[in-house]
Amino acid sequence: MGDVAHTAGTAVPHDDIDGAELYHPHSWLTKYVFSQDAKVIGVQYALTAIAIGMVALVLSWLMRLQLGFPGTFDFIDPAAYYQFITMHGMIMVVYLLTALFLGGFGNYLIPLMLGARDMVFPYVNMLSYWIYLLAVLVLVASFFAPGGPTGAGWTLYPPQAILSGTPGGQDWGIILMLLSLCLFIIGFTMGGLNYTVTVLQARTRGMTLMRMPLTIWGIFTATVMALLAFPALFVGAVMMLLDRLLGTSFFMPALVEMGQQLSYGGGSPILFQHLFWFFGHPEVYIVALPAFGIVSDLIATHARRNIFGYRMMVWAIVIIGALSFIVWAHHMYVSGMHPWFGFFFATTTLIIAIPTAIKVYNWLLTLWRGNIHLNLPMLFALGFIVTFVNGGLTGLFLGNVVVDVPLSDTMFVVAHFHMVMGVAPVMVIYGALYHWYPKVTGRMLDDMMGKIHFWVTFLGAYLIFFPMHYLGLLGVPRRYHDIGQTSFVPDSAHTLNAFISVVALVVGAAQLLFLFNLFWSLRRGKEAGPNPWNATTLEWQTPETPPGHGNWGRELPVVYRWAYDYSVPGAARDFTPQNEPPPAAAP
Amino acid sequence: MAVALIMVLVAIGSVVFHWLSPWWWTPIASNWEYIDQTLIITFWITGIAFVAVVGFMAWCIFRYRHRPGQQAHYEPENKRLEVWLTVATALGVAAMLAPGLFVWSQFVSVPDDATEIEVVGKQWQWSYRLPGEDGKLGTSDVRLISDTNPLGLNPDDPNGRDDVVIEAGDLHLPVGRPVKVLLRAIDVLHDFYVPEFRAKMDMIPGSVTYFWFTPTRTGTFESLCAELCGVGHAVMRGRVVVQTEEEYQAWLQGQRTFAQLAAR
Ligand code: HEM
Ligand SMILES: [Cu+2]
Ligand SMILES: [Cu+2]
Numbered sequence: 058m059g060d061v062a063h064t065a066g067t068a069v070p071h072d073d074i075d076g077a078e079l080y081h082p083h084s085w086l087t088k089y090v091f092s093q094d095a096k097v098i099g100v101q102y103a104l105t106a107i108a109i110g111m112v113a114l115v116l117s118w119l120m121r122l123q124l125g126f127p128g129t130f131d132f133i134d135p136a137a138y139y140q141f142i143t144m145h146g147m148i149m150v151v152y153l154l155t156a157l158f159l160g161g162f163g164n165y166l167i168p169l170m171l172g173a174r175d176m177v178f179p180y181v182n183m184l185s186y187w188i189y190l191l192a193v194l195v196l197v198a199s200f201f202a203p204g205g206p207t208g209a210g211w212t213l214y215p216p217q218a219i220l221s222g223t224p225g226g227q228d229w230g231i232i233l234m235l236l237s238l239c240l241f242i243i244g245f246t247m248g249g250l251n252y253t254v255t256v257l258q259a260r261t262r263g264m265t266l267m268r269m270p271l272t273i274w275g276i277f278t279a280t281v282m283a284l285l286a287f288p289a290l291f292v293g294a295v296m297m298l299l300d301r302l303l304g305t306s307f308f309m310p311a312l313v314e315m316g317q318q319l320s321y322g323g324g325s326p327i328l329f330q331h332l333f334w335f336f337g338h339p340e341v342y343i344v345a346l347p348a349f350g351i352v353s354d355l356i357a358t359h360a361r362r363n364i365f366g367y368r369m370m371v372w373a374i375v376i377i378g379a380l381s382f383i384v385w386a387h388h389m390y391v392s393g394m395h396p397w398f399g400f401f402f403a404t405t406t407l408i409i410a411i412p413t414a415i416k417v418y419n420w421l422l423t424l425w426r427g428n429i430h431l432n433l434p435m436l437f438a439l440g441f442i443v444t445f446v447n448g449g450l451t452g453l454f455l456g457n458v459v460v461d462v463p464l465s466d467t468m469f470v471v472a473h474f475h476m477v478m479g480v481a482p483v484m485v486i487y488g489a490l491y492h493w494y495p496k497v498t499g500r501m502l503d504d505m506m507g508k509i510h511f512w513v514t515f516l517g518a519y520l521i522f523f524p525m526h527y528l529g530l531l532g533v534p535r536r537y538h539d540i541g542q543t544s545f546v547p548d549s550a551h552t553l554n555a556f557i558s559v560v561a562l563v564v565g566a567a568q569l570l571f572l573f574n575l576f577w578s579l580r581r582g583k584e585a586g587p588n589p590w591n592a593t594t595l596e597w598q599t600p601e602t603p604p605g606h607g608n609w610g611r612e613l614p615v616v617y618r619w620a621y622d623y624s625v626p627g628a629a630r631d632f633t634p635q636n637e638p639p640p641a642a643a644p
Numbered sequence: 645m646a647v648a649l650i651m652v653l654v655a656i657g658s659v660v661f662h663w664l665s666p667w668w669w670t671p672i673a674s675n676w677e678y679i680d681q682t683l684i685i686t687f688w689i690t691g692i693a694f695v696a697v698v699g700f701m702a703w704c705i706f707r708y709r710h711r712p713g714q715q716a717h718y719e720p721e722n723k724r725l726e727v728w729l730t731v732a733t734a735l736g737v738a739a740m741l742a743p744g745l746f747v748w749s750q751f752v753s754v755p756d757d758a759t760e761i762e763v764v765g766k767q768w769q770w771s772y773r774l775p776g777e778d779g780k781l782g783t784s785d786v787r788l789i790s791d792t793n794p795l796g797l798n799p800d801d802p803n804g805r806d807d808v809v810i811e812a813g814d815l816h817l818p819v820g821r822p823v824k825v826l827l828r829a830i831d832v833l834h835d836f837y838v839p840e841f842r843a844k845m846d847m848i849p850g851s852v853t854y855f856w857f858t859p860t861r862t863g864t865f866e867s868l869c870a871e872l873c874g875v876g877h878a879v880m881r882g883r884v885v886v887q888t889e890e891e892y893q894a895w896l897q898g899q900r901t902f903a904q905l906a907a908r
Contacts, residue, residue, distance in 0.1 A: 136875050139872070217833060217872070217873055222873070222875060222876070223874045224875065310848075310849045311786045311850065312830060312832075312849045313766075313789045314767070318789070325850070326850070361715075362716035363718060365722070391835065391844055391846055391870075393827070393846045393853030396748075397752070399748050400745055400748065400749075403748065407737050407741045408737070410737050411733050415730060421697065422722075422725070425700075425708065426708060427716045428708065428715060428716040430710045431647055439701065442698075443651065443698055446693075446697050447694060450693060453740060457740055459744050459745075459747040460686055460744060462843060463669070463839070463844070466844070467870070524667075527668065528667055532669070534869075534870050538878055540878070541879075543868070543881075544865075544866045545840070621720075631716070
């Protein structure tokens with residue numbers, strides 16, 4: 058078995074630490090606001106992401122109202138609709154999911170799960186959050202700027218993104234969007250370098266790489282990917298800003314707009330698409346890999362069983378991460394790029410399905426012969442498996458170049474990506490919040506509210522997005538504020554749209570219930586104790602709950618085993634914490 | 645118990661919905677029924693996988709749910725099972741990829757006898773150009789666009805003088821003859837999309853893109869724009885009329901050429 062391992066290692070001497078090594082806050086302001094404690098920063102990231110995510114959620118209601126009942130709401134004209142989809146899409150993908158998984162869970166969990174006291178560069182970590190907040194504020198400002206936010210779609214394709222036929226194209230909208238993205242990337246880079254170095258350098262004694270919980274593997278790999286992928290977006294954003302503000306022509310060919318010859322010439326719109334998707338495809342996995350990691354730990358913990366095939370799981374994460382850099386042009390099959398690229402990108406794309414499928418099998422095989430506690434984190438994990446498998450399988454349609462030709466740019470695509478990178482990761486986020494909330498606050502979230510939240514969200518989201526595939530198959534294009542009278546669209550399709558919209562509003566209401574639960578349980582929730590789930594990983598073994606600054610009191614924990622010693626035959630309890638010494642080595 | 649049951653219902657419900665759904669692709673009007681067939685293969689393989697995964701999951705939830713005295717089985721890995729599953733998945737993937745790539749190779753190989761026609765997108769309307777007597781389209785350049793030359797045709801190119809220019813009208817095509825559709829945009833990205841033909845492709849200002857197909861039945865088909873191109877995106881509609889050869893020729897006689905338009 059080499060150095061992997063689920064076997065307990067030999068004892069390692071304890072490590073002392075000076076009190077002086079950490080910066081200790083001296084005032085309320087440095088403790089809760091300008092904090093350098095990764096846990097506080099993680100909570101700040103999470104709350105900010107959830108707040109801006111609420112904006113995206115409200116936008117989705119407005120879009121659904123328009124699609125379900127076109128013509129009823131005067132204030133949603135085509136321009137407003139395009140602004141809504143753009144802001145909704147960008148906020149959900151970048152400012153909510155990326156920030157929450159990496160900035161939120163990454164900050165909170167990396168030091169705790171690895172037995173470190175904090176991130177290695179706490180000050181830079183603090184800056185990372187404040188720059189992220191600034192990025193969010195700049196984005197929000199575009200709602201109030203003259204001309205409103207950009208309506209170019211979250212893909213921001215030029216030339217239209219900076220021309221007058223698109224909302225915000227010749228006003229502030231697109232400029233603020235690009236600036237905000239640049240800020241986000243700068244902030245993320247500060248955090249990302251921190252997470253990477255912390256994982257590589259600050260693990261406690263005994264915590265070999267192959268003993269790390271899969272949560273950390275997921276977040277770590279996603280962070281490395283983000284560090285490699287975001288620069289492409291950064292460059293694209295800067296070049297587009299130059300095109301828009303200084304009249305350069307990186308992405309702008311000679312063109313005639315509304316009868317006017319423009320002075321642009323010689324640039325390539327397709328170049329932007331390559332830069333965007335070189336970022337955009339890995340981005341999907343930047344969101345998915347942390348979800349994969351976290352859900353593995355949720356399933357193992359609540360099925361009381363070791364994760365099945367740990368090494369396969371680690372390698373699958375790493376391989377998916379690597380492969381995801383050579384599949385980007387599957388978003389461009391009908392972009393007009395050279396058709397021969399189709400052969401290459403279809404092949405690489407379908408190959409990714411194999412390690413992905415292995416992960417699904419291993420989750421199922423972890424449930425198999427387990428001892429499944431159907432509590433809230435487990436329910437959300439099960440919801441994740443269903444929606445992720447569904448969305449992953451429709452990915453095989455869109456990845457298989459020729460099948461994508463009729464389906465691309467239709468509602469089939471909207472249904473697919475919502476299932477796989479909207480609903481599925483959100484399921485994991487909720488599962489994770491129910492799972493770790495007791496560690497963060499010392500109290501459990503209310504179970505009854507949680508159950509309602511789960512069933513409404515899971516079944517509702519499925520009802521929204523499953524039938525939507527068939528609208529796309531029929532030929533309904535995406536990004537249409539109103540399909541109107543179209544020869545091939547029967548009346549029943551309008552009925553379906555109205556149905557989807559009603560369900561979307563109900564699902565939205567359930568999220569408000571969750572928010573309420575989040576605050577209500579802060580005071581009224583059941584006391585959790587240090588380790589309510591009987592979990593093995595280090596964050597549950599802290600001397601205090603919630604953990605104090607520096608996490609571990611005087612002595613760092615020492616790790617003797619992998620993270621998945623659940624139901625070990627012969628053990629007294631059905632879990633053996635990572636820092637529990639093997640019987641022989643115990644003093 | 646209830647959870648397992650609901651999961652089974654989700655799987656069964658999805659399959660039932662698939663079979664009963666009144667929303668399905670439009671009746672095909674081009675030679676690309678191969679694309680439809682690849683899609684059907686994909687539906688079968690992925691459908692079976694979905695039902696198997698969710699079904700197995702539901703069974704595990706039922707069989708291994710927590711009860712007093714229940715203990716999980718400790719088994720870190722099982723090489724044989726993992727290899728076996730990997731191979732089965734790879735076979736499934738290959739069964740979809742192989743026909744997919746085969747059909748794609750046809751999609752990208754334009755037959756030699758295809759007639760070249762041109763569709764031009766601008767905010768928010770389609771224009772068309774058909775080759776004249778000589779069967780060739782003349783060259784064009786955005787810089788030449790003006791009120792009298794809306795598509796920017798090159799007046800010095802003899803091939804272009806007899807080209808038939810259709811602004812804001814319907815595109816007519818003869819049934820049964822392969823066409824190579826050249827796509828051009830003069831302002832922003834657009835995408836010429838007729839669901840019944842199955843094919844679509846973006847048009848990019850500064851480049852000429854293309855796809856080909858053979859119309860296989862007569863009728864009038866609605867074309868839409870499938871690439872967000874600004875506030876008028878959803879109203880950028882057009883019509884393609886597929887006719888018999890005689891009807892088509894009769895229609896063609898009534899159209900004006902570039903030379904005639906320029907002489908106005
Ligand atoms: C129940 C919750 C949600 C509803 C009802 C919803 C609804 C919608 C609607 C109606 C559209 C526009 C479709 C179109 O006209 O093309 C859209 C677009 C989009 N949504 Fe969502 N959405 C939800 C959650 C999410 C989540 C969690 C994500 C995170 C990945 C997400 C990401 C996107 C993206 C990236 C777009 C594309 C924007 C564009 O076309 O530029 N959505 N959503
Ligand atoms: Cu268009
Ligand atoms: Cu359009």
